[in-house]
Amino acid sequence: MFCFYDCKTKKNKERIKIDRKKTFKEVGTHDGRFHADEVMATAILSKIFDIKVVRTRDKKILDQLDIVYDVGGGKFDHHGAEKVYRDNGIPFAACGLIWNEFGGEVIKKENPDLTEAEIDSIFKYVDTVLVEGIDANDNGIKPEDREIIYMNISTVLSGFNPPWYLEDKEEELFFQAVEVSKQILKNTIQRKLEVIKAKDHVISAYKNRDRMKILVLDQYCPWQETLQEIDKEENVLFTVYPNQENFAIQTVKDQEGGTRKYLPKEWAGKENQDLVKVTGVEDAVFCHTGRFLAIAASLEGIMKMAEIAIHSSDRE
CATH class of the missing domain: 3.10.310 (Diaminopimelate Epimerase; Chain A, domain 1)
Structure with missing residues (x-):
């Protein structure tokens, strides 16, 4: 099991018991308007488990689930008074807390031949260029407040390019990027339309x-x-x-x-x-x-x- 940051509160130093051998997991996050941190946290969990997602704030329901994040007051809920911080002072949100717990396993599952040092390097890279920005935004930290990397749309779309050893998939990946771009364009138009209609x-x-x-x-x-x-x-x-x-x-x-x-x-x-x-x-x-x-x-x-x-x- 990988965990690369020493989460600096008593609550988060306690390792929660998660049965890694149980591949099916019922996971829970809050309902209502969703944000990047719990969306990305869900994506992370889906990489290593077969998940059923329950969106609710009902504690009785949440208490029955395998993993709960961004709600409920547990280890993966960053809304309590005991905020958890990285060494550089950026606080964790649900995305970062889930990545900290499971990110190494995600990398290992998709790349089983990597060394521990290589996994550590990839883990920290993903945290820096993707997860940390999501966490900062969800904690109300603006880019101008401190030096934070926020992944932009150009980086997201160019990231669909195949690695040098998979060039034969270039055509397929181009159209995957087009499909994502279509949804992003639709969402962007819809966001401004909402403002106008309101x-x-x-x-x-x-x-x-x-x-x-x-x-x-x-x-x-x-x-x-x-x-x-x-x-x-x-x-x-x-x-x-x-x-x-x-x-x-x-x-x-x-x-x-x-x-x-x-x-x-x-x-x-x-x-x-x-x-x-x-x-x-x-x-x-x-x-x-x-x-x-x-x-x-x-x-x-x-x-x-x-x-x-x-x-x-x-x-x-």
Whole structure:
């Protein structure tokens, strides 16, 4: 078994028991909007196991699964207060935690003749050029904050070229790259179309808001771009919207791309009763360690959290 980084919290130094001989695994991650870290983590697991993916936040269901990541508070959930960091200071997200545990096995399975040193070299390369950027992004770290490699579309597509010893597959791989490009193009168009279709909805919510510093949406839609266009004086500090069965509060970007105001420091990484204790909000559920997102079970609860955040002295 390979593990190349010493994860620096007590929770993560404890090796969890995963039966490697059991090739079929029921794995779980959160439902709702998905992000690169749990998508790539799922891809990593699929390379070495035959997996059935369960997307839920129901702890009773998650507790029955073989591997759980990006949710549930276990070893592969990076949302707790005990953030896990690389030696260079970049925090792990679910992708990096899964890669750290299973990446060596992925490389070994696809290339059984490699030496330990060669596996180590490939493992670190993949972490540096792919996984670390995904983790940084999911933890709210912007490229300009520090030197981080983010894989770009040109690198992704050129990566379909065959290695020098498989040139006869060039034609096949070219069309694989074309298929991926078609989906990326479709998604890119769709992303901007979402913003355009949401514009009137966001403007209406902005004009009719009861609290100058809070934008309340009756359903989730892309709002950041439109809000920046219409809120020139930067009055709105937080946006509130439904999040599946719960409600979310999210920070707002300023004109330079920074954050107008963060959620309170004492909320960072706390969940359930720990978050209830520091907020006084009985149905508080979760606050991201990056302090840009928090969840409560009710609109009343999330609005109470918004009021607390507005009057907090924490800006960074």
